Amino acid sequence: MTAGLARFVLGTTALALSACGTVSEPGPLSFADAMARWRATGPANYSYRSAVSCFCLSDFTNPVTITVRAGVVVAVEDRATGAARPTAGRTTIDSLFAVVATEIRDRPQRLQVTYDPVLGYPRSLTYGTPENDGGGFIVADSLVAIP
Numbered sequence: 837m838t839a840g841l842a843r844f845v846l847g848t849t850a851l852a853l854s855a856c857g858t859v860s861e862p863g864p865l866s867f868a869d870a871m872a873r874w875r876a877t878g879p880a881n882y883s884y885r886s887a888v889s890c891f892c893l894s895d896f897t898n899p900v901t902i903t904v905r906a907g908v909v910v911a912v913e914d915r916a917t918g919a920a921r922p923t924a925g926r927t928t929i930d931s932l933f934a935v936v937a938t939e940i941r942d943r944p945q946r947l948q949v950t951y952d953p954v955l956g957y958p959r960s961l962t963y964g965t966p967e968n969d970g971g972g973f974i975v976a977d978s979l980v981a982i983p
Contacts, residue, residue, distance in 0.1 A: 865951040867940060871933055873956030878929060879981035881905045884957075885915065886927070889973040903982065904928045929957045932976060939963040946971060955979065 865873065883903040900921055903911040907928055912921040927935075936958055939947040948962040957979060964971020 865953065865956060867936060867949070870951035870956040870958070873951075874929060874933070878955050878957065880907070881982045882929070882979055883982055884929070884976050884979035887975045900926075902926050902928075905982075927974070927976075929976065929979070932958045932961065932974065935963065935974075936961060943971075952979070 881904065883901055885899065886902050887899040898921070899915040901913045901915055902909055903913075907930060909923045909926045909928060912923050912926050913919070914921055936947070936949055939961075943964055946962075946964050948960075949958050950960045951957065952959050957976060959975065959977055961974045961976075962971075
């Protein structure tokens with residue numbers, strides 16, 4: 837088999853498998869491994885950048901920085917303007933894991949998750965179909981521990 841044909845076969849096989857309704861978790865971490873890593877190494881106090889795409893209020897779709905202390909969202913800052921935003925309904929990393937767990941249980945065929953390779957937290961999460969079942973896309977990145 838030539839190298840070109842081998843790449844074609846591998847590519848089409850990967851494409852076919854991706855349509856089989858399996859949970860896509862690129863990278864070396866599974867959900868259980870990622871959660872264990874987060875619980876073992878994740879800081880109690882941290883901030884991270886978040887961006888959400890969904891059929892929700894515009895306050896939720898603006899890119900923000902979320903600050904969490906002892907498992908509670910204590911501050912949300914609009915990244916474009918620096919203005920404070922309401923904390924209600926904003927996610928901690930633990931609540932992102934809860935979303936992933938629910939989606940694995942209810943709609944695994946519509947779930948794609950990428951975990952941070954060091955801390956294990958969900959860095960990107962695509963779930964459901966936004967236009968007909970309330971799904972969306974969440975990015976959580978640039979997480980840093982804070983004192």
